[in-house]
Amino acid sequence: MKTSNFEYPIAKDNDGKTIWKFLISEFKPKGKIFTPFNIISVPVILLGIVLIVIRFWKGIGSITNLTQEVPWGLWIGFDVVTGVAFAGGAYVLTFIVYILNNQKYHSIVRITVLNGFLAYVFYAGALLLDLGRPWNVINPIIGNSFGTSSVLFLVAWHFLLYMLAQLIEFSPAVAEWLGAKRARKILSGMTIAAVIFGITLSTLHQSGLGALYLMAKDKIHPLWYSEFIPILFLVSSIFAGLSMVIFEGSISHKVFFNQISEKHNKEQDGIVRGLSRICAGAMFAYFALQVLIFIHQKRWDLLGTPMGYWYLLEMIGFVLIPMLMFVSGYRRKSINMIKTAAILTMVGVILNRLNVTVIGFKWDEAIRYVPSWMEVVVTLTVIFTEIWIFRWVVRRMPVLRDAPIWAKNQDK
Amino acid sequence: MGLDRRGFMKTLGVAGTTLALGKTAFAAGKGKESIEFYGILYDSTRCVGCQTCENSCAEKHGLPAPTEVPEAGVIRKTDESRRTVVNLFKTTKGEVYVKNQCMHCNEPACAAACLTQAMYKTKEGPVIWRGNKCMGCRYCMVSCPFDVPKFEFHSANPKITKCDMCYDRILEGKKPACAENCPAEAITFGTRRELIQEARKRIAAQPDVYSDLIYGEREAGGTGEVYVAQVPPVELGFKTNLQNESYPALSKGFLYAVPSVFVLLPVLLLGIHETTKTNKNHQNEGDENE
Numbered sequence: 001m002k003t004s005n006f007e008y009p010i011a012k013d014n015d016g017k018t019i020w021k022f023l024i025s026e027f028k029p030k031g032k033i034f035t036p037f038n039i040i041s042v043p044v045i046l047l048g049i050v051l052i053v054i055r056f057w058k059g060i061g062s063i064t065n066l067t068q069e070v071p072w073g074l075w076i077g078f079d080v081v082t083g084v085a086f087a088g089g090a091y092v093l094t095f096i097v098y099i100l101n102n103q104k105y106h107s108i109v110r111i112t113v114l115n116g117f118l119a120y121v122f123y124a125g126a127l128l129l130d131l132g133r134p135w136n137v138i139n140p141i142i143g144n145s146f147g148t149s150s151v152l153f154l155v156a157w158h159f160l161l162y163m164l165a166q167l168i169e170f171s172p173a174v175a176e177w178l179g180a181k182r183a184r185k186i187l188s189g190m191t192i193a194a195v196i197f198g199i200t201l202s203t204l205h206q207s208g209l210g211a212l213y214l215m216a217k218d219k220i221h222p223l224w225y226s227e228f229i230p231i232l233f234l235v236s237s238i239f240a241g242l243s244m245v246i247f248e249g250s251i252s253h254k255v256f257f258n259q260i261s262e263k264h265n266k267e268q269d270g271i272v273r274g275l276s277r278i279c280a281g282a283m284f285a286y287f288a289l290q291v292l293i294f295i296h297q298k299r300w301d302l303l304g305t306p307m308g309y310w311y312l313l314e315m316i317g318f319v320l321i322p323m324l325m326f327v328s329g330y331r332r333k334s335i336n337m338i339k340t341a342a343i344l345t346m347v348g349v350i351l352n353r354l355n356v357t358v359i360g361f362k363w364d365e366a367i368r369y370v371p372s373w374m375e376v377v378v379t380l381t382v383i384f385t386e387i388w389i390f391r392w393v394v395r396r397m398p399v400l401r402d403a404p405i406w407a408k409n410q411d412k
Numbered sequence: 413m414g415l416d417r418r419g420f421m422k423t424l425g426v427a428g429t430t431l432a433l434g435k436t437a438f439a440a441g442k443g444k445e446s447i448e449f450y451g452i453l454y455d456s457t458r459c460v461g462c463q464t465c466e467n468s469c470a471e472k473h474g475l476p477a478p479t480e481v482p483e484a485g486v487i488r489k490t491d492e493s494r495r496t497v498v499n500l501f502k503t504t505k506g507e508v509y510v511k512n513q514c515m516h517c518n519e520p521a522c523a524a525a526c527l528t529q530a531m532y533k534t535k536e537g538p539v540i541w542r543g544n545k546c547m548g549c550r551y552c553m554v555s556c557p558f559d560v561p562k563f564e565f566h567s568a569n570p571k572i573t574k575c576d577m578c579y580d581r582i583l584e585g586k587k588p589a590c591a592e593n594c595p596a597e598a599i600t601f602g603t604r605r606e607l608i609q610e611a612r613k614r615i616a617a618q619p620d621v622y623s624d625l626i627y628g629e630r631e632a633g634g635t636g637e638v639y640v641a642q643v644p645p646v647e648l649g650f651k652t653n654l655q656n657e658s659y660p661a662l663s664k665g666f667l668y669a670v671p672s673v674f675v676l677l678p679v680l681l682l683g684i685h686e687t688t689k690t691n692k693n694h695q696n697e698g699d700e701n702e
Contacts, residue, residue, distance in 0.1 A: 060565050060570070062566060064565075068489070068491060068553070068562050071554055099681050099685045101685065101689055130549070131548045131549055133546055136546060136547040136548070139528040140527045140528050145530070145545045146529070149660065150524060150526055150527040151667065152551050156527055199677070200673065200677045203673060204673055208666070211666040215554075215555040215659045217557075218557055218651070227662070
């Protein structure tokens, strides 16, 4: 009984090894050890771990510059709010592929979902570092303390449920890696349900992250505050996520070139062009919304101030210009222009999220919050650790490479 | 933090405090008996800046006694070690003292923000913090329009600190420590309704002494702490750009939309999925033909 349970699935697909031997062999590093990324990331991660220990030992103030007036800093504004926007590619792509049944983008769904899942695990996980009393984090989930009037309550639940949905969406790849055929069949049967659930959750918590700041009406610079923050956050998460997909794809195709079949490699340019068109559309809607809000709120007099110039830079330099570049890159079939546009768009999204959460927050305070170098190191630690796990998974599971034949036969 | 309602009612009866019957505009919840919110009326014209309130507050909550005195031009703020401060302002009518602490809003943003109900508007009126529920996310601090909740950034077991109107003393039928000990009778404790009446009475009786604005009557949807003073609030460091609507109302629209999205969007998605299935088949055929 025992042997059959453990040995059966692995024996067939992984050279007759038992699951334990197989897993142990999979934990060994694959690929070069002294790559530039490793040389940079390992010391940063080690330093970050030390800082995290200090933070839990001496309190949040020991390594951050947070103040009583600015209680949320880089860890919330960048790690969580911006990180989750960049993870939006997963819900957009699953919508295109599973809901609109557009198979063109099928080959990049897995890597995007993996990216999204890990982003949620790590960036939402970074929230734990920012919680003063993390041992109470389960209170809103299990306890008798449901703060249902709180937007954060909604966001917390949605993070948790969406991680589960993404895990289900990705789970067939894990099953294929382990050679678990029956499990794969069951899990891939759950994909559509998980996708529908996941898109609904994403719609609500991408906008919910913006809605968090609705009550901070008098604290956020009027150019960035409006009652439409939730909608702006939702719409911008579409092109934030897709720009991340384009950016990540261009790196993955270099780093993991040996994983990608020739067929998919050929498809890649068409995919990038298609994504650039969707990005441009979403950005047009976003820009139009921003203009409407601006005119509606009659904020002309604020444009002549330093914050006004900053606002114009964000809107024109990092929304309007990359939008036009996406359009022209699509027309001229210039992948490089599209990639540049994707990077500009990502900078714009970072600027926008930080303008709402950090830069424009208490902009009139005499002493401004500027993150400490230690906050930056911890943020980098989170990002680098995520990339390590991402690389580990991609090298082992069928994420970029084709699924095994038996899995393809199951789908027919 | 279970509250013995019967015991509380008895105490109230002994103290001879009026119990409002039926639902009033300020009634806290849907409990069997409704009571009015308590509040505090602070009168700047009476305050002499002796800091007795600060001292008795520190003593009551086991905090260090204040070392600084109110000084014109210096704004002292509440923090982890002091829950109330008295500041001195040079105004058009001379030097005026103002005491600051939690405003105990009728509809507090902090409590609406709290995802664990750690920050909690009691039915008696005080907004209290409950450590066994709080996870230290500090969303209450982000949301509070008065920047009242403070966080112990330098503690491994940090607390959110703020004035709790001496909630435990109120349950015992006593006044908050500051109101109890104020030698100048500048701090009056009572039901909010009585306090507003009292404030109007004082303004009406001496219109040349008082500015005619009661700060806290409408600000942020009305607050439990209300102020009268010689000069308008703008001269006394008060936030005057606050909306009169309550702050939780700002995110109400979003929260109300959630259930509809949650029901309608999945149906819509499923519908699109079903109707576009033929796409997939066409594309697959195309693939095979290639």
